Amino acid sequence: MEKKFGLYICTGCGIGEALDIEKLANMGPQLGAAVVKTHEFLCGDQGAQMIKSDIQNEGVNTVAIAACSPRVNFDVFNLPGVITERINLREHVVWSHTPNDEDTQMLAADYIRMGSAKVKKMELPEPHVEDDISRTVLVIGGGITGITAALGVAKAGYEAVIVEKEPQLGGFMNKMYKKLPTSWPFEKVEETGIDAKVQEVTSNPNIKVYTSATVEAIAGQPGKFDVTIGTNGGPVETQIGSVVLATGWKPYDASKLESYGYGQYPNVVTNVMFEEMAKNGQLTRPSDGRPAKNVAFIQCAGQRDENHLPYCSSVCCATSLKQATYVREKDPNAKAYIFYKDMRTPGQYELFYKSAQNDTGIFLTKGNVTNIAEDASNNLLLEVEDTLLGGPLSVSADLLVLATGMVPTTADEAILNLQYRQGPGLPDLELFNGFADSNFICFPYETRRTGVYSAGVVKMPQTIAESVDDATGAALKAIQVIESVAVGRAVHPRAGDETYPEFFLQRCTQCKRCTEECPFGTLDEDEKGTPKPNPNRCRRCGICLGACPERIISFKNYSIDIVASAVKSIDVPGEEENKPRVLAFVCENDAYPAFDMAGINHVTYDPNIRMIPVRCLGSVNTVWVADSLSNGIDGILMIGCKYGDDYQCHFAKGSELASYRMSKVQETLNRLVLESDRVQIIQLAINEYDQIPSIVNGFMEKIQEIGLNPYKGF
């Protein structure tokens, strides 16, 4: 495609007053622009129309818009079929630097050079579309979450397949006597209603149910998963578009709770056993079958405890209150004692707590149960310290119920059995105690396997009502991914991106860094170790691009060459001018908007910085650093998301990998006989714009200390 490049400079929002626009515009022809225009209100109807008419009448097909941040007015400057680059003169130049200053002018000029260099190398995306996309959603787990997800999928006009390992649908709710209140005034326990839900599923023609079945294998990619379901009648092969993981939880292994007398005394049971007793209509003592009239509950039994489950299962407090009402319901003279660390009844369950608390025969106190003993008639004697009653107390109980916690089914089973190079399960589960959660802060349901969404208790401990909401969200995500891959678009967080990584495999050395480092397990391998791309699994972060030592991975609008061209286009002043140049590779997701916010708040910082937005800090290839330094750049900042246990990286591993690769960068520096301090990695959260001046200015001071790049001018 013959490019005709149009450069459009907006003079509104203070840009015109702070910069010499004429000088900037005059750069255009030299930068290859066939059309150079300025407008005082480019995002207005007239301004936008001016660009569109050039596209239509003048044949302009490549556009650089030097105006505001690409994070605003993206709809106005959305030009289909036209290669478009936004140059941020507003937030990053005039709003955060001294107006009509030589350095500010140089900054704007460099940004126009960089944008022009990029746009010249960029190509229009050509979406990757697979044939025969399946629009069926596989729901693993037939409990309330799976049932709700499948019903949601079916109601939206898609097909669902439920795989349930038990002989019947219903999951844990089959074992339950009553459920927590789900509607105002949240005071009375309710019938579970699970039978009607199961009936609704089995009578729905769009839902196929496999019971006593497991998922043996999932191969392929979103839209084209080949799933093998193991059933009593042998394996069944089916094509699936996406997956909802709703396999729920298992009760914590109570045999580890000997210190609570479990296994030692017959009348110590778990909350799950107690629920089943209630379901069977008899609250009796296992030792002698007599009715249990005094029932004690111990909260956090083996929870919030480093020796057992370190976390809170969030539902056990409300569950024990519910079970206390069972005790009271059967006998008005019965007593229920609840000993807790903290009574945790989030949300509307506070109202249920209040209602249970108001029952004459329910006794609540904070306390540590320090000893449990048994008398000759199998009554249990509890000693409790640190109570609200002003001292240690002891209490006699017919039955002791341990509020044990929830263990996600993913804690020790892969379940998904993915046929991926990176393994059968979900990565990073240890960050979430085995739960299939993702700490992608704003990304519920996401897992690190594209097209697989988790919901219900397998994701995090939650109640039935919360699981129902969760299932609905996951069902929508499952549908969304199918519709996205059907047209070759990325899903979250680069939703709608039509580019995808292309591999120039002739030059691949089978080093496996891309297949190893992709956070989403996109790439499989052949026997030799050559990557086998699965574009529909890809989130388009470019971490593979950053990893590749051979630099054979590129996107149509984001590649080694495109960014390197931008780096090389920076006009580095000679040594005698004493104007240092710092190049910042800035994560588009959090750091870039933080710089925008700095501009919006007119926070000023050193104007000798040049920023290049990157898809993820993990997509920064070390060659760009080398290119920068050999171009005379004095220092390099890499600003990305926080990483570690509470990571904020939108691609989970990007900023962490970038940090890891620092060692390589340092090697490069040493090879070039340069100080390794010239490169620094910064973690910046999206709200930390106020720290930008100290980060930038501090780094500038350090560069001044080290001295200018000795390669300058070579």
Add this chain to the structure above:
Amino acid sequence: MSEQEFFVEPDLNFIKDVQRAGGGDLKKCFQCATCSVVCNVTPDDSPFPRKEMIWAQWGQKEKLMSDPDVWLCHQCNDCTANCPRGAKPGDVFAGIRSASIKAFAFPKFMGTLLSSPGMAIFAWAIPIVILLIMISLFPTIYSILPHNLDPHSFFGELVNEFKVAGWGNMPAGPIKWTNFYPELGIDMTFITLLTLGIISLAVGLYRFWNTMKENHGEMGLMGAPVPNLLAAVPTIFAHKKFMECDESKNRYYGHLGVFYGFVGAFVTTAFVASQFWLLGMKTPYGQISHVKFLGNLSAAAIIIGGLVLLVQRATYKKSVSSYFDWTLIVLVLGLGVTGLGTELVRLADLKSIAYPTYFIHLTFVAYLFLYLPFSKMAHLAYRSVAMTFARQAQRDLVSAEEIA
């Protein structure tokens, strides 16, 4: 209070008693201790009402019945007004006190009789029946009394009163109370009732004292009860504790009026009785005597104080009033109104209603005496004993001012 481990066996019936007697919201407490922070009356060390609230929730009958703090509370309702949970600690304490009075009652059934609204009709019937029986027995009493006395002598007159006493004199002749109920009959009846009441009360207080000593005397008791009681008297008479209340300030005036009204009535009665038995001075006194003045003033104080309390209870919506509370207000106002009414009908010479009015007044007095240990009236004794114990157990002893 105690760091000693105790065995907990909640008493569901005690909880229900407290709930019925005003503490209906006791279970709502979630132990934030706002109540103890806002209370101006509590000692600083292990303050009430927070700890009593969870004892009540847990049905800790023994702990509550032996707790002097329950009685140190004067039901200002500062706690109730500030409770974020609507648990109404002030009312819960009133409920605990009622339930304690009931539980300390000797004989037991009297506690139940006086605390059950359903039995109110019997509770009121008993003094009426006693009085009616007494009246019907006057001829019999007359027959067994000696008749050889000079009819104009002091004792001769007393005996002769029985000859003509009872309903038969109504409405003939001048209004003369001894024509209806002889002087000696009054003394026989009411000294007996009061004696019964005091014996019962003494048993209850004895139990109360012992249980306090067993359960809350861990700091040791200082000195003897009597000096401590005397030391508490100025506080009681000055209503110092009431003055510390922020909410419901009017109760201070109401209670003060009723309290001094009763003190005045007691003084009047004691004076008249001693004048009668020592000097043979008979009633009615002239309208300008000091004693008469004190009696009338007392009646007025009781009525006005009672009305203040009535209005306060009727209009103060943050707290609830129980059967126990209303009964006492009815009793107080009844005593005051019928007492004064008895005097007024005599002065107005309203023959037709004179004796019935007097009879009603006597009923109220009988109710007061007989039920002294079982009705809310007993709080006078229990609170005084609790304050005494609190001083002796060094609980409620020293405020900064007292040291100074």
